[in-house]
Amino acid sequence: MTNYFSLFNIPEKFSIDLIELKARYQTLQKLTHPDRFVNASDQEKRMYMQKNTQINDAYFVLSASVKRGEHILDIRGFKRVDEQATHSDNSFLMQQMMLREQLSEATDEVSFNALEDEVTTLTNDLLDKVRNGLDSHNEAGHRAAADALTKLKFLAKLGEESLARKEQIL
Structure with missing residues (x-):
């Protein structure tokens, strides 16, 4: 499993600076955008396309508080219970x-x-x-x-x- 916090080089914590996250996202997007590699080999194009997709996925997860919290639990190896197993609360x-x-x-x-x-x-x-x-x-x-x-x-x-x-x- 990819640690999205590491990918964005930010501390692994629930409270994050969303403005900083967006700035890092935009930087990573520019570095890996497929349009920058039109003259690259097919293998390199695929690699950058995958990296770019991973960056998009990471941004989606880290920018949403619930997804971010679940990602932290996943990184830490915590097994979450089934969503349908409604609370005993x-x-x-x-x-x-x-x-x-x-x-x-x-x-x-x-x-x-x-x-x-x-x-x-x-x-x-x-x-x-x-x-x-x-x-x-x-x-x-x-x-x-x-x-x-x-x-x-x-x-x-x-x-x-x-x-x-x-x-x-x-």
């Missing part, structure tokens, strides 16, 4: 049901904004849990980070559904 299950109900009942700007605010607050709390869990560099921390990442995926999906419903209704 009853409070989060209740929160999910409440948020889904809030979404289904949202009919105006005020109700959608209230839902978005709640999702934003929950997201920020979970991002802190991921950061703290990964910073601990131990099994319990990794487990807590993985759990928070799974919850973040639910919130991201809910946010997308909320936006789609909001555009449909308003």
